[in-house]
Every structure is written in structure tokens, then in C-alpha cells.
Amino acid sequence: METVIKTKKGIFVKTDKEFGAVVFSPYSGLFFAISKEYVNDALNYCNEKKYNLPNDIIKHLTIGINFEKNFEIKSHWLPEKNAFSYINENVFPNSPIVINWLISNNCCFNCNYCYAGDVIDKPTELADPTKIAQKILDTNPLAVVFSGGEPLREKQKIIDGLNVLGNKVGIMIDTNGYHYDHDLAKLFQKHNAVIRISLDSLHNELNSKIRPLKNNKSNADVLNTIITNITKYRDMKIPVLIHTVVSSVNKNSLYDLYDKLPSLGVNGWRLFSVIKPNDENKQEKFKKLMIFGKAKNIDDAQQEIQKEIKILNNKYISKSNFSLQIVHSSENHKNSVVLVLPSGKFVTESRVKNEKIEISDKSIFDKNKVDLIGHYERYLGQIKL
Numbered sequence: 001m002e003t004v005i006k007t008k009k010g011i012f013v014k015t016d017k018e019f020g021a022v023v024f025s026p027y028s029g030l031f032f033a034i035s036k037e038y039v040n041d042a043l044n045y046c047n048e049k050k051y052n053l054p055n056d057i058i059k060h061l062t063i064g065i066n067f068e069k070n071f072e073i074k075s076h077w078l079p080e081k082n083a084f085s086y087i088n089e090n091v092f093p094n095s096p097i098v099i100n101w102l103i104s105n106n107c108c109f110n111c112n113y114c115y116a117g118d119v120i121d122k123p124t125e126l127a128d129p130t131k132i133a134q135k136i137l138d139t140n141p142l143a144v145v146f147s148g149g150e151p152l153r154e155k156q157k158i159i160d161g162l163n164v165l166g167n168k169v170g171i172m173i174d175t176n177g178y179h180y181d182h183d184l185a186k187l188f189q190k191h192n193a194v195i196r197i198s199l200d201s202l203h204n205e206l207n208s209k210i211r212p213l214k215n216n217k218s219n220a221d222v223l224n225t226i227i228t229n230i231t232k233y234r235d236m237k238i239p240v241l242i243h244t245v246v247s248s249v250n251k252n253s254l255y256d257l258y259d260k261l262p263s264l265g266v267n268g269w270r271l272f273s274v275i276k277p278n279d280e281n282k283q284e285k286f287k288k289l290m291i292f293g294k295a296k297n298i299d300d301a302q303q304e305i306q307k308e309i310k311i312l313n314n315k316y317i318s319k320s321n322f323s324l325q326i327v328h329s330s331e332n333h334k335n336s337v338v339l340v341l342p343s344g345k346f347v348t349e350s351r352v353k354n355e356k357i358e359i360s361d362k363s364i365f366d367k368n369k370v371d372l373i374g375h376y377e378r379y380l381g382q383i384k385l
């Protein structure tokens with residue numbers, strides 16, 4: 001696979017002869033695949049040269065640049081899934097679409113399902129962020145997520161990381177939304193970063209039941225603070241996506257989020273079904289989060305959650321002014337994410353045990369540690385092979 005190009009329009013493109021291209025738009029925070037026959041023209045279009053492309057490709061690439069309220073996003077495989085009939089498991093490129101860099105190992109929240117509970121507040125080797133960023137860049141990702149813990153608590157590391165990665169790959173910041181730093185926000189604006197904020201309900205009490213602060217006393221202000229921070233980013237024209245983890249406690253609040261999030265000016269919404277945390281200390285709280293309402297055990301609860309997500313997905317469409325994406329995140333696909341720990345170690349979640357396993361930064365998808373097709377489908381949606 002070729003290295004990533006930041007095109008004249010600011011859209012990031014990575015091409016591959018056998019596969020086609022993968023694209024990250026910093027205007028919408030969305031990923032797309034472009035089928036082989038349209039790659040050259042898509043590159044020409046993004047570089048403001050002469051092109052000949054189906055309208056559907058142009059419309060998807062310009063989400064967030066052009067405003068077309070009723071344009072429906074049917075697929076992230078462009079111009080449509082059928083154009084990828086040549087796809088088989090051997091043509092998926094061996095370089096990652098996204099690397100999630102857990103830049104911080106601390107957080108002021110204590111979410112009941114925290115996926116990073118085995119990293120947070122645990123001692124870690126101090127590593128040079130500039131060197132880690134270079135190692136990440138060497139793996140040729142299309143985009144890098146600064147995550148944690150709460151990344152905004154690591155101002156200097158973000159600055160160092162952006163010095164290496166900015167303009168070379170797409171940048172996303174996964175934050176709890178409770179922190180805001182105006183200097184960093186200006187830097188995000190300069191590097192066309194997309195902000196992704198975790199929010200599980202628009203009712204403060206419910207959100208704080210799932211995602212309480214470590215200091216419980218301040219829970220009453222959480223939702224207001226997050227909404228104020230969303231407004232600050234949007235005022236700076238920085239795209240914001242909301243991440244919601246669906247558990248038994250909030251599965252009935254999804255319609256409320258779908259109805260109200262667009263009025264906050266957010267660009268889109270990504271939904272994940274909850275997965276069991278690795279951290280032993282979280283197991284009891286996780287059980288409480290799942291065995292709620294009609295569910296008698298965790299398996300029942302998971303089935304109910306999947307049912308609710310399916311109903312929502314059938315009922316609501318994804319539009320260009322508010323994209324909706326259900327992320328493939330069940331227990332069977334845990335190893336579809338590439339993570340880099342604060343120490344600089346590359347890991348993925350083990351599919352069989354509740355733990356992270358080390359992977360080589362030289363061959364991320366080797367020995368089936370990271371599920372290659374699962375990784376592509378996580379960002380692009382499912383394609384039936």
C-alpha cells in the first residue's frame with residue numbers, strides 16, 4: 001500500500017493497486033473505501049484536477065464541506081458495495097486504517113465498562129512521545145486517534161505527537177468531553193482534527209450512572225459541561241462526533257439521542273455495544289450495568305442490546321448532516337483495533353481472554369492477532385465477502 005497523501009482539498013487518501021483506496025475526511029470524520037476503477041479520478045478530484053466520477057462519490061467526499069441536508073449515506077464503500085466484487089480476503093492491505101494511541105493512562109471518570117481500565121492509573125514506563133509517534137507513522141496508518149484515559153490531560157504529549165503526525169495522517173481526538181483546553185483546541189483546528197466525545201445519555205443522571213466521575217460530588221455538572229464544550233468546538237468549526245456505548249441501562253435512551261444530538265450541531269453519532277471490561281475490579285459494576293430491567297444474565301442482556309441496535313438501525317438513516325454508524329464491536333471482534341499503550345507498546349484485545357496482547361509494529365496483522373477484515377469493517381461498515 002502507498003503512503004498517505006494529504007490532498008489539496010485536505011482529504012487524506014491511501015491507495016492500493018489490488019484494493020482501491022481508503023479515504024479519511026477531516027470535514028466529517030468519516031472513512032470511505034473507493035473501488036479500484038475510480039481511484040485515479042478520486043485523487044484528481046481531491047487534488048482539484050480534472051476528474052470524471054459518479055456523483056455519489058463526490059457527495060460522500062464533500063460531507064462537511066457542502067451542506068446537503070437530505071443526502072442519505074447508504075454505504076461507506078463507494079460508489080456502492082457491488083463495485084467491490086473483486087474483493088476477497090487476500091486483497092485487504094496489510095497496513096492499518098486507524099491506530100488508537102492511548103496517550104494518557106489517567107482519567108477523571110470511572111466508567112463502569114471502561115475498556116482501558118487495565119491501563120488507567122496503572123504504572124507505566126515513561127516513553128518519548130515523539131519516538132512513539134514516529135513508530136506509529138512508520139506503520140502507515142490513514143488516521144491516528146489520540147485516546148486514553150483522557151488525552152487532554154497530556155497537553156505536551158499531544159503537542160509532540162501532532163508535531164510528528166500532523167498533516168501526514170488524519171487526526172482524531174477521543175475525549176470524555178469534560179475537559180477543554182483552548183490552546184489545544186486551536187491546535188486541533190490547525191491540524192484539521194476531528195473530536196469524538198463519549199456520551200451515553202442526554203439525561204445527566206443516567207449518563208452519570210454509567211459514566212460517573214471519580215469525584216462523585218461533581219456529577220451534577222457533567223452534562224452541562226460536555227454540552228458547553230461541544231458548542232466551543234463547533235463554534236471553531238471543528239467536527240464533533242458522539243460515541244455512545246449501548247448497555248442495558250441506556251438502550252432505551254437511543255431515540256432521544258438520535259432526536260436531540262443534531263440540534264447540538266454535532267456531525268455524527270457512532271454506537272458501540274458494550275463489551276466486558278478487562279479490569280477485574282470492574283466486573284461487579286459491569287454486571288449491574290447489564291443485569292438491569294428484564295435481562296436475567298449478561299447473555300440475555302447482550303441479546304436485548306443487539307435487538308435494540310438493530311431496530312434503531314432499520315428505523316433511522318444516516319444523513320450527511322448527521323451520520324449514524326453502528327460499529328461492529330461484539331466480543332468476537334475485539335481484536336479488530338490496533339492500540340498503542342502509553343509505553344509505546346503495540347497491542348490488541350485478545351479475542352479469547354480478557355486481556356491485551358502485544359503485537360509487532362512491523363507486522364500488525366500477522367499471525368491473526370489483529371483481525372484484518374474486522375479492522376476494515378470497523379471503519380467502513382460490513383462488506384459481505
Ligand code: SF4
Pocket residue numbers: 107108109110111113114115116117148149150176198211
Ligand atoms: S472516559 Fe473513557 S477512559 Fe475515562 S473511564 Fe470512561 S471509558 Fe475509561
